[in-house]
Amino acid sequence: MTGWGAGQRVRIGILTKVFTAELVDAAIAKHGRAERRRRLLPAWLVVYFVLALCLFARESYEEVLRVLTSGIPGSGALARVNRSSLCRARARLGEDVLETVFRQVTGPLATPATPGAWWRGLRLLALDGTQFDLPDSTSNGDTFDGPSATGGVPFGFPQVRAVVLAEVGTPGVLDARLGGYRDGERGLAYPLAGSTGPGDLVIADRGFWSVEFAHVFTMGGADLLVSLQSNHLGTAQEELPDGSYLSMARPGKDVRLRAAREGRTLPRHVIYRVIAFAKGDKVAYLGTTLLDPEQYPADELVALYRERWEIELAFDEIKNHLGPGGPIRSRTPEGVRQELWAYLAVHHAIRQFAHTAALTRPTVDADRVSYLKCVRIVRRSIPSQLGATAAKLTRSFAEAGREARARPLPARRGRECPRAIKKPNRWPVLRTRARRDTVQPGRWAHNRTTKQPPSRKTGTQGNPSLVTA
Structure with a gap:
């Protein structure tokens, strides 16, 4: 397979109503990221892939690509695409395209x-x-x-x-x-x-x-x-x-x-x-x-x-309900910014879907439409919307909205909670660059059975011992 035909565009479920092909192509053209030759992973596909990574934050690159493209005629060659190829495709795309996508949909x-x-x-x-x-x-x-x-x-x-x-x-x-x-x-x-x-x-x-x-x-x-x-x-x-x-x-x-x-x-x-x-x-x-x-x-x-x-x-919705609840994927600064712009764009699109559902008669407060439920509806819609027409996407968007508001959450309580550190870090960990500069050719081993405060001299927990490689 050397390229994609005009009728072979992937869909990102009901969110395709927000992330239209015209919007994605305009963002790619604005930053000159269009391909000069036919590729197995064209720029528009990589944009949808990065957006799908945010919807399936705990899945592997290969699994996300499979969900995104399964059912597309001629997409069998993508089964041979590995993680390194997808990483290179993200690097070719850059961060500016996803920032532009975010600013166009917001x-x-x-x-x-x-x-x-x-x-x-x-x-x-x-x-x-x-x-x-x-x-x-x-x-x-x-x-x-x-x-x-x-x-x-x-x-x-x-x-x-x-x-x-x-x-x-x-x-x-x-x-x-x-x-x-x-x-x-x-x-x-x-x-x-x-x-x-x-x-x-x-x-x-x-x-x-x-x-x-x-x-x-x-x-x-x-x-x-x-x-x-x-x-x-x-x-x-x-x-x-x-x-x-x-x-x-x-x-x-x-x-x-x-x-x-x-x-x-x-x-x-x-x-x-x-x-x-x-x-x-x-x-x-x-x-x-x-x-x-x-x-x-x-x-x-x-x-x-x-x-x-x-x-x-x-x-909380971006980090824990949509995201992985911990560190995001990207290990390079440009990839980090690309991924975060994608998270913000997807969150806004899902909030737009939830708000539209909340305004369906009779109107309810958007707080009462479960965000997590909306995320699950969007995830389920991706395989079922491959090859769908614009009219079908519009109908599906409305039907999914009725499902999202079918059982609204209870009205928000007026409660108060004092400030508290919910994620204390009592185990200082030397990062890669600090470890390489200070303790090569070994590494610090932490005694996690003790609860002593970090040492002022070493910044490590308890009694650090140097374990040679």
Whole structure:
């Protein structure tokens, strides 16, 4: 087999309605990744293969390719394709094509009929950062870095830091930026301001607020509701009837100098509203650019801030329900970024499917449509949709939506849970590059039967012994 015919395009189940052949071809052409000769693994097939890897995160490369192409006339030659060929095909495709696919499919999902997506005429958006564990390869560790023990000894997995902007009501991802473990969330968040505009209320956690952050997001017309640290309360200007007060903050000298070097202009000061509220036995603070206490009551804003946690559920869906629940597959930096853009694109497509199902009469909250159930429906649809026409895909999309909402989840409870570390790492592991630099030609053996703290000198658990190769 030397190529694929026009009628031999694979399908990715009901998600083909989102990831159309025209969309994939446009992304490939934009970055000049089209083949100059006929290949067994053309670029468009590799795009669908990478998307399918996210749907079947625990399956091997060969099994995912078999599920994706079984039933296609003339696809028998793909049975001889091995993992190394698929890895080379991913490398030829690069990361830019999948990023473009993500940016083409992403966009606002909420409509005026979407429950929980709006508050007093404002569309609710959540902004937050998270980390994705990566395979412990030398290139991943050198490029992205990761947690380190005392003395700078790396332990655990290398990690990518992602800052994501998502809708609260759906929750579909609108935009994202990827960086290394040492990159600050605030710096990664600045470009996301371009995906907001008038009528949007961006809810963010502590650590994001600054004069520059407020300026960047409000320039486009968006409003902010951000948790404040105690050193970001500014200078009180006026007390308001509801107990909140207007405050003023000025950019620091370092911020002004950096902006001047980059040719940017910052305001001399910003005015924002500070709301104090009781959080357990402590006092917490919110900062908002919604200054009118009558139109935007303080007690409603305090209750509204809880909705930021919807983005944490989106992270859980991507990592654990859609993803492998641990490190992703790719062992090269370009492959990591390619895979993460694919995860974000597939998550948005499944959220679009769930939202469409939720709006079917009678309308239910999108929270009550099980995301895991939607993932399973999409997985099952791939073998049954090979060679399907566009009309059949549309019917299948609607039928699958009725199945997804057949037994909705119970209404979300208003519960509270204190912050806790759910994945403690008491076993520092020397990464490949650190092990090669420090203990060659041997390796550290850890005594996992003891519960002693890591040694400050070695960064290892208990009594480390050097085992020679």
